[in-house]
Every structure is written in C-alpha cells, then in structure tokens.
C-alpha cells in the first residue's frame with residue numbers, strides 16, 4: 001500500500017488521523033466525565049465541540065508541515081466564527097490546550113510537531129486556512145474533523161474522515177473510527193431490541209481504515225493507546241465487503257436521527273426488497289466502515305428535500321466501500337459527484353452504498369418503485385421538477401434506439417396528470433418503447 005501514487009500523502013494522512021483519534025478519545029472521555037462546557041451550537045443549530053476545532057487545527061497544521069503551506073488546499077467543516085466570539089474565551093483556551101497536547105505527541109506517530117506550543121492566533125489561523133471550496137481541478141484535502149458529532153457527545157460512534165480529491169475524483173480515503181473495535185463483529189453491541197449502540201466500554205481499541213483509488217484494497221489498523229509508538233504498518237489487515245447477496249440475510253444501516261434520513265421510506269424500500277433484519281442505526285461514517293468491513297451489506301440515506309449533502313460527510317467512506325469491493329451511487333444509480341465544490345451537487349434523492357451490485361440493483365429498483373407514492377417524492381418535487389427514469393429503462397432505450405438518450409423528462413413538459421402516470425408505469429415496465437418516444 002505504501003508503493004505508488006499518493007504513497008507519501010497516504011502515509012502522512014493515516015498517521016495524522018491516528019493522532020486526531022487520540023485527541024478525540026481524550027476530549028470525549030473528559031466530556032462524558034465532567035459534563036463541561038465543551039459543546040456549542042453553531043448558527044445553524046448543529047453541534048460543534050472542542051474536538052471538532054482541535055482536530056481541524058491539528059490536521060491542518062500537520063498537513064501544511066508535511067506538504068508545505070503554499071500549494072495545499074483543504075476543505076473542512078469548521079470555521080472560527082463561534083470560537084472568536086467574546087464569550088468563547090474559555091472554549092478557545094480548551095482548544096489551544098487540546099491542540100498543543102496533540103501536536104506534542106506527533107513523534108509517537110512518527111511525525112514532526114512544532115518546536116514550541118502554538119499560540120491561540122496560530123491555531124485560529126490553522127483552522128481558518130481550511131477554507132478551500134474544492135472544485136473540479138487540482139488536489140484538495142477534504143476533512144470532517146468529527147463526523148457524527150451527536151454520536152461523539154453521546155459517547156457513541158463517530159469518525160475522523162480525511163480524503164483527497166484530485167481533479168474531481170476521490171483518490172484517497174482515511175477514516176478513523178475510535179469506537180469501532182478492530183475485532184470481527186465490532187458493532188456487536190447492537191441488538192434487535194436496542195439498535196443504538198450503548199456506550200463503548202473503555203479499553204476497546206478503535207480502528208483507522210484507509211485506501212487508495214484503483215488499488216482494489218482497503219486496510220484497517222488498530223488505534224494505538226497510551227504510550228505505544230506507531231510503527232507502520234501497525235498490524236494492518238485487509239478488509240472486504242460481505243459476500244451476502246440474499247436480501248433476507250442482509251443488514252442495512254441508516255443514520256440514527258430521523259432528521260438526517262427518512263426512516264420510514266428506507267423501511268418501505270427494505271420491505272420491498274425483502275430485507276428481514278432491523279436497521280442498524282449508526283452515527284457517522286462508521287456506516288461506510290461497516291459496509292467496507294463486511295459487517296453490514298447496505299447503507300441507505302434519504303435526506304429531507306432541500307438538504308444538500310456535503311463532500312466531507314462521504315468522500316473517505318465512499319472510496320473505502322468501493323475499494324473494498326462495494327458499490328456506492330445516488331438513489332438514481334448514478335455516481336456521486338465530488339467535483340462541484342463543497343456539496344454533492346445533482347444528487348438524486350439519496351445515497352445507496354451496497355456490498356455488491358446485485359443488492360444495489362434491487363435497492364435502486366425498489367427506490368424507483370416506492371418513490372412516487374412516498375412523502376419524500378411530493379416534498380422533493382417542489383425542489384426538483386423532473387420525472388426520473390429507472391436506469392435499466394435508460395439502458396433499454398440506448399440499446400434499442402440509439403438516437404434516444406433522454407434520462408429525465410421535465411414535469412413542466414407534461415401537460416396532464418395522466419401523462420405522468422403513463423410514464424411512471426413505463427418506467428417500471430420498460431417494454432413499449434414507441435409510446436415513450438412519441439411523447
């Protein structure tokens with residue numbers, strides 16, 4: 001894994017994510033034991049903690065140290081707005097302390113930290129330097145310092161996610177999962193009765209997973225603890241997606257919060273496909289990790305209408321699943337587009353990650369079959385006035401009639417309701433080609 005393109009970047013990124021996980025573990029422990037003032041609401045009411053800013057500052061500083069501050073572009077979730085408010089002085093002091101403790105540990109991870117502790121303004125600068133907007137050209141690091149902040153503050157699953165996008169494609173992904181044990185069945189705390197993972201007992205070792213595009217390999221290392229020193233390859237093991245393709249045996253994951261994904265729509269899709277197991281509700285990108293490690297087969301995510309998924313919430317996890325043998329697309333069956341700035345622009349309805357193509361086809365088919373009758377469809381129509389055509393139908397069109405390659409028909413072009421329904425039924429039974437063409 002160390003040979004070839006991006007080998008230095010990957011090596012540094014893995015070590016930096018290990019450092020960040022160590023930082024997070026300390027902050028989470030403190031947070032849970034003292035209930036201190038380490039959590040804040042951002043202006044959009046989402047949560048942010050000392051760990052989010054501290055990890056962002058640490059990763060930013062370490063990447064700039066390793067690769068030079070001139071040509072490095074980092075897209076990351078946090079800014080310094082809340083941290084700079086006059087009432088945030090004690091918060092800033094906590095961040096400064098956490099960052100300097102973490103940077104002082106760099107040699108334990110085989111990296112070089114600063115010669116002396118960083119000042120508050122240097123730390124604020126490191127955070128705010130991660131203000132790139134990404135885009136279709138060049139290399140961009142993409143960081144979610146603490147993904148699943150809710151899981152983090154609840155003592156549950158969370159992830160540190162670092163990826164690299166080059167010319168619009170994710171080429172490298174590193175995912176630290178401090179509460180996801182390297183042991184097989186690392187999510188075994190879940191039960192059918194209690195789908196949300198209970199607090200992880202101390203002493204369990206989390207993992208860092210990593211991959212490089214085109215390698216066909218995804219790796220997992222245990223976190224190191226206390227005074228241990230990180231030695232590459234740090235007991236790295238290959239991981240692979242599950243070989244289960246029978247829906248009755250498959251397990252699907254989804255976000256814990258209904259506000260982040262429509263549970264009832266996913267339940268409808270699950271039932272159409274014949275999934276029997278209850279959903280595994282897991283905070284953060286650990287859901288992608290579970291698919292890549294073969295501990296679940298399907299991840300479905302259907303955000304509410306109008307919500308735009310951010311690249312840092314998916315880049316590292318998507319590549320891990322793909323390189324471990326799985327398939328990830330939007331709910332229309334198309335690849336996710338990481339080339340258009342901080343959002344996954346053009347995302348069709350949701351995100352589907354599967355261990356294999358058979359399950360993926362079934363899920364996508366069930367999404368199409370269930371969509372028009374769901375609440376999600378009516379609420380999203382206001383935002384996206386396009387009828388969608390099932391990919392297999394598009395394929396049929398292309399094969400039988402080379403001149404026709406329409407993927408979507410604008411609703412505005414359809415004069416009556418009956419027209420709409422006639423197209424939908426064609427989508428499900430793509431046999432009568434002529435009728436569609438003459439529409």
Ligand SMILES: Nc1ncnc2c1ncn2[C@@H]1O[C@H](COP(=O)(O)OS(=O)(=O)O)[C@@H](OP(=O)(O)O)[C@H]1O
Nearest residue numbers: 146147148149255256257259260282283284303307
């Ligand atoms: N409305 C809405 N819909 C969909 N997604 C949203 C929404 N609001 C926020 N977010 C983003 O979701 C990230 C957390 O996703 P999870 O899969 O961890 O969700 S959950 O906590 O398990 O419910 C979360 O990431 P973090 O902020 O890093 O925790 C957000 O980026």
Ligand SMILES: [Mg+2]
Nearest residue numbers: 144147148313
């Ligand atoms: Mg996130």
